[in-house]
Amino acid sequence: MKIKKLTPFIMHVPVTKNIIGDSTHSITHWGMPGVMIETECGLVGYGHTGTHADITTDKLITTIITDVFGPMLIGEDPTEVRHLHRKLSRSSTNIWVGRGGLMQMALSAIDIALWDLKAKHAQQPLWQLFGGSKQAKVAAYNTDCGWLVRDTAELVDDCKKMIFEEGFNAIKMKIGKPDPKEDLRRIEAVRHAIGDGAQLMVDANAKWDISTAKQYGPRLADYDITWFEEPMWHDDISSHKELAKHMTTPIALGELLYQFDSFKEFVLAGAVDYLQPDATRCGGLTAVWEIADLGMAFNLPVTPHHGDMMQAQLHLVMAHPACSLLEYIPWTLDCFVNPVVVKEGVYQAPTEPGAGTTLRQDALERFSVN
Numbered sequence: 251m252k253i254k255k256l257t258p259f260i261m262h263v264p265v266t267k268n269i270i271g272d273s274t275h276s277i278t279h280w281g282m283p284g285v286m287i288e289t290e291c292g293l294v295g296y297g298h299t300g301t302h303a304d305i306t307t308d309k310l311i312t313t314i315i316t317d318v319f320g321p322m323l324i325g326e327d328p329t330e331v332r333h334l335h336r337k338l339s340r341s342s343t344n345i346w347v348g349r350g351g352l353m354q355m356a357l358s359a360i361d362i363a364l365w366d367l368k369a370k371h372a373q374q375p376l377w378q379l380f381g382g383s384k385q386a387k388v389a390a391y392n393t394d395c396g397w398l399v400r401d402t403a404e405l406v407d408d409c410k411k412m413i414f415e416e417g418f419n420a421i422k423m424k425i426g427k428p429d430p431k432e433d434l435r436r437i438e439a440v441r442h443a444i445g446d447g448a449q450l451m452v453d454a455n456a457k458w459d460i461s462t463a464k465q466y467g468p469r470l471a472d473y474d475i476t477w478f479e480e481p482m483w484h485d486d487i488s489s490h491k492e493l494a495k496h497m498t499t500p501i502a503l504g505e506l507l508y509q510f511d512s513f514k515e516f517v518l519a520g521a522v523d524y525l526q527p528d529a530t531r532c533g534g535l536t537a538v539w540e541i542a543d544l545g546m547a548f549n550l551p552v553t554p555h556h557g558d559m560m561q562a563q564l565h566l567v568m569a570h571p572a573c574s575l576l577e578y579i580p581w582t583l584d585c586f587v588n589p590v591v592v593k594e595g596v597y598q599a600p601t602e603p604g605a606g607t608t609l610r611q612d613a614l615e616r617f618s619v620n
Contacts, residue, residue: 251371253328255288256320258312259609261617262303263582271399273426273457279303280559280581282617283311283355287363289328293370296607297363299355299530300557305619307352314356318343323360328367335361335536350508354533361534362562366605375565376605380539382569384599389420390578390592391451393556396423402436406443413444419595420449420476422577426457430466441473451502453479460489468497477502477524485512490521502526504541505555508533513541517548525550530557535566535605546572559583560590561606564597585613 261282269278284298301308319338326334338344338357347353369376377386395408405423412418423440425433433452441450452475458466463481470478479502482489494501500523507513508531516522527541538554545552552570554563556577567573576597583589587608591598600606 251293251327251329252290253287253323253326254290256316256323257286257288258316259284259286259298259614260305260308260312260619261298261585261609261614262305262619263585263617265581266394269399270394270397272424272453272455273398274455275302276399277302281308282582282585283308283315284359285312285315285363287323287328287360287367289367293367294608295328295363295365295367295370295604296609297359297361297366297534297562297605298558298607299359300528300559301355308619310352311356311359314353315359318353319356319360328364329371331361331364331368332536334364335534339533354508355531358530358532358534358537361536362529362558362605362607365535365562366607369565370604373603375600375603376562377565377568377600380565380569382565386568386599387574388564388567388597389575390418390560390595390597391420391422391449391575392416392418392578393422393453394579394581395421396440396453398424398426402439405436406439409440410443413448417594418578418592419447420451420575422451422453422479424455425452426454430458430462434466434469437470437473437475446474449476450474451476451479454481456480456483456506458482460486460492463489463493464496467493467499470497470499475499479503479524479526480505487515487519487521490516491519494521494523500524502553504528504532505557506531510537510540510544513544517544517550523550525552526555527552528555528557529563529566531555535562538563538566539570542566542570542572546570551575553577558607560597561586564590564600565605568597568599585609585617
């Protein structure tokens with residue numbers, strides 16, 4: 251089986267309730283630049299990355315996919331995924347021009363599409379190809395109820411709905427208000443509303459500096475917070491190491507780390523407790539598996555970030571022993587032929603061959619942008 255053709259696509263999908271926002275961004279659409287990789291025998295693999303729906307940068311990603319990496323893939327066997335990942339990531343072009351950012355996001359989309367192809371060729375769901383079990387219990391935590399742009403009353407109502415009506419056992423809320431004391435009041439209101447039995451995570455999206463984090467971070471222990479996500483700037487290892495000495499709430503991060511070595515440095519510094527790689531940014535499922543191995547080596551849990559909207563990463567989480575929890579955000583579910591399903595707070599095992607990334611034709615037609 252040989253790769254015959256790469257066809258790029260860009261989709262901009264509306265988010266829930268018209269707008270969402272955290273401490274650093276507000277968006278109305280989620281960007282999905284990606285690629286369909288077609289083989290000579292007619293199989294097609296789908297992969298994409300995730301953006302803030304900026305058409306200019308989305309086009310840069312798809313240009314890299316087709317014009318930079320594409321020629322390296324034509325004629326190759328798509329089932330040799332790890333070999334192709336190394337070929338692209340260690341190519342002269344990638345080393346000299348990128349190794350992060352747009353180049354890594356383009357590589358991520360390709361890698362996901364290749365795993366989708368490999369599983370389809372094997373006529374297995376990807377979790378099975380990865381050596382997982384359909385008995386694996388992957389808990390879902392819902393982030394779509396916790397946006398910072400919601401006022402406190404709406405925030406509380408949305409969080410209560412997810413726990414008491416939708417059946418989730420874990421939720422995440424955003425913090426990063428101009429006054430951190432307001433964040434604490436909102437956390438207290440949510441914790442009181444959902445009770446002590448549900449897990450609650452908080453995410454500052456890198457808003458705080460070390461002084462703010464040292465002052466207010468220790469107070470999160472009053473609300474039984476599972477983890478404090480991205481408290482400070484994404485690459486600031488020393489500040490996260492310092493913060494870890496001043497609070498008992500675990501630190502989670504990784505959605506905006508693009509390289510394995512970045513995760514390794516945080517781990518070796520003792521600056522992180524939960525690793526959160528994103529397959530759409532760090533180099534695809536191949537890279538997430540390697541980062542999960544790193545987590546397992548240091549007895550750190552790995553909870554992938556939602557960037558690909560759960561579809562492909564669910565398969566990896568079902569199969570890797572360092573993983574048992576996965577973020578849930580439902581914006582793009584209607585775009586997929588076989589969207590993930592959550593029942594009573596637990597992901598259901600996919601049954602169709604592939605990585606779950608096959609797009610509906612009507613979704614492509616409806617949400618595609620040029």
